[in-house]
Amino acid sequence: MSSELFADPMFGILLTLTAYASAVLIRRRWSWLHPLLSAPILVYLVLQLGNISFLDYRAGGNIVTFFLGPATVAMAVPLYKHAMRLRRILPALLLGALVGSAVGLLVNTLCVLLFGGTETFLRTALPKSVTAAVAVDLSGWLGGTPELTAALTVLTGLVGSIAGPPLLRLCGVRDNIASSIAIGAAAHGIGSAKLLSESEERGGLSGFSMAACAVFTPVLLLPVHAWLL
Known part of the structure; x- marks a missing residue:
């Protein structure tokens, strides 16, 4: 059941957004720590500690990556x-x-x-x-x-x-x-x-x-x- 949960694209999306939101909060305490540096570290720690496959995470991560194009156009x-x-x-x-x-x-x-x-x-x-x-x-x-x-x-x-x-x-x-x-x-x-x-x-x-x-x-x-x- 847990493997099916992690393979769901929503897991990758929620993990990415949660990590970034947490990174923004962390920056309020340590202003020198850029969210784009700390957010990937948080994602990596969750994947390692939860023994979650990167391929499972990427199912949702790729959806986030897709929006790089529209964000650039915006x-x-x-x-x-x-x-x-x-x-x-x-x-x-x-x-x-x-x-x-x-x-x-x-x-x-x-x-x-x-x-x-x-x-x-x-x-x-x-x-x-x-x-x-x-x-x-x-x-x-x-x-x-x-x-x-x-x-x-x-x-x-x-x-x-x-x-x-x-x-x-x-x-x-x-x-x-x-x-x-x-x-x-x-x-x-x-x-x-x-x-x-x-x-x-x-x-x-x-x-x-x-x-x-x-x-x-x-x-x-x-x-x-x-x-x-």
Whole structure:
């Protein structure tokens, strides 16, 4: 009976939502502990202590993952609200996103090669600087491991959302437009969501940068894909 309960998709959904809600409460006590870091740990502990198969959990977890796409599309709302302002600075936004995409791919490649990573890991890590909904598909197309790409993508967004703003200030980048484009290009959805909680305009700029990078990155990956083959 218990195995049937754990295999039910609702179990995975409830466990994911409960873990995230608990992680938000934990952050009120320890502000440095990001929910996207503590929530997976809570899920892992429940699965281990309950001797629950990951495959059983994934039946519901995949449903949650499916909503990454609609959640990403929903970030177009602040874009629409600030469409007129975005139109005036569109060339700068597109150029910033293009440079961000190119630099992200270059840094990912250099890091893997520098630390002696395998070709499979290179294929897995290359697309980690775009939003997870796109990165997972790109990883499969390149011949990488989509599950590991998803983890690397979330970790990239998490680190970018926490360390990105102070690092940009340290480098002297204080302009809201420039910093928003940089966060959207480097920290994709997680970074954009953080900016959106602070300012709808900055969240919209970051969301546009994230979306533009999701278009530019596959195009830039075409010659890389040919080289890997």
